Amino acid sequence: GLAFQIIDDILDMTESEAVLGKPAGNDLREGTITLPLLLAAQQSADPLLRRILSGPIAAEHVPSVIAAITAAGGIEHAYVAAEQCVARGLAHIEVHASPTVYAAFRTIGETILRRRS
Numbered sequence: 001g002l003a004f005q006i007i008d009d010i011l012d013m014t015e016s017e018a019v020l021g022k023p024a025g026n027d028l029r030e031g032t033i034t035l036p037l038l039l040a041a042q043q044s045a046d047p048l049l050r051r052i053l054s055g056p057i058a059a060e061h062v063p064s065v066i067a068a069i070t071a072a073g074g075i076e077h078a079y080v081a082a083e084q085c086v087a088r089g090l091a092h093i094e095v096h097a098s099p100t101v102y103a104a105f106r107t108i109g110e111t112i113l114r115r116r117s
Contacts, residue, residue, distance in 0.1 A: 003085035004112050006078050009034035011116065013066045013075060019117050028065055031056035035081060040074025082113060 011020060012027045013036060020026075027034050033053060041049040046068050057065060069075060086109035093105050 003082040003089075003109065006035050006082040006085065007112055007115055009036055010075055010078050010082075013069060015116060021117075023059075025059075025062035025066055028052065028057050028062050029059055034078075036069050036074035036078040038074075039077040039081075040069040040072035043074070043077070044068065044072035046072065079113075086110075086113060 009027060012034070013025060015024060017023050023029070028037070037049070037052060041053055048065060048068050049072065052065055090102070090106055090109060094102050097105065
């Protein structure tokens with residue numbers, strides 16, 4: 001579930017409205033603090049990223065904020081965090097599940113990490 005949410009937060013910054021079915025950058029406009037934003041703010045001295053943590057932004061600023069998050073590695077680091085969530089979940093399941101059940105959960109995890117909408 002956590003990996004799914006992280007990927008959802010990444011897609012909000014990387015995919016178009018046509019793909020998402022909602023405006024890209026919607027989380028930023030609503031003032032929702034997501035993992036890509038938090039990770040970028042930790043890695044960057046860009047004051048823009050720190051200001052975004054305090055609330056919603058206007059639609060016209062979304063592209064520059066997404067560019068700053070991307071440049072600071074927020075998207076990339078969030079994707080790694082999602083991969084780690086899936087790996088930890090699979091490690092816990094592997095000890096208790098049959099090979100068939102484990103394979104099904106591995107497929108679910110891989111699907112979550114590959115999703116684009």
